[in-house]
Amino acid sequence: MASPNDGFMGFPVALLFFGDMGLLFMLAHNSALNLYFFTLGISMMKRNKGDKQGITIGSVGKAVAKLIMNPNILALIAGLLLCGFGIKLPVPFNDYFLYVGNVATPMAMIYIGTSLAKSSFMEIIQDKKIIECCLMKLIWLPLITYAIMLIMPVSDIIKITCI
Known part of the structure; x- marks a missing residue:
């Protein structure tokens, strides 16, 4: 899945x-x-x-x-x-959630970078299951979603965000 x-x-x-x-x-x-x-x-x-x-x-x-x-x-x-x-939230709460939200993206990038640094690139590209999953997730599923979205009567912004 x-x-x-x-x-x-x-x-x-x-x-x-x-x-x-x-x-x-x-x-x-x-x-x-x-x-x-x-x-x-x-x-x-x-x-x-x-x-x-x-x-x-x-x-x-x-x-x-x-x-x-x-x-x-x-x-x-x-x-x-x-x-x-x-x-509407009081200003201090709103500011707090805004600050936390603004930190989420850089923290996610640090986490992803750390995870990638621990990985062996050669092991990843030699694992057939990983390659199959990547092709399915990055190529086939977006193409299938795109094909389905072409016939759906919804706005373009919805089509784009679903893909």
Whole structure:
């Protein structure tokens, strides 16, 4: 199973290139992927590990409960509620979240750089499974998404952020 890791760099890039509206669509796309990944995705992975129970209402319910208690999802729900009801945070809180958000991208880049520095490039490019996953995630899935988006009756900004 392949899913995008669009949180580290994807959100800042979407904001930079597509503005607030592009970021909003990307957040919606990411939320849908998280819902899928943390419910059906986890159930599918458990089944592949030999769990014969597979996907049941109970297993999906447990996954949804875990998903709702995920700090990222709680923050998303809080943000949607604040935005939906037009509630503005006091300036100190707003500034705090702005500062934390501004630090996220450089910290993510440091983390990614550190992870890459620990990796052996030769081992990576010689591993057939890694190459297959990279081709699927970076070439085939975007092409399939692009083909689907061509026939979807949605705005261009939605098409671009989904790809």
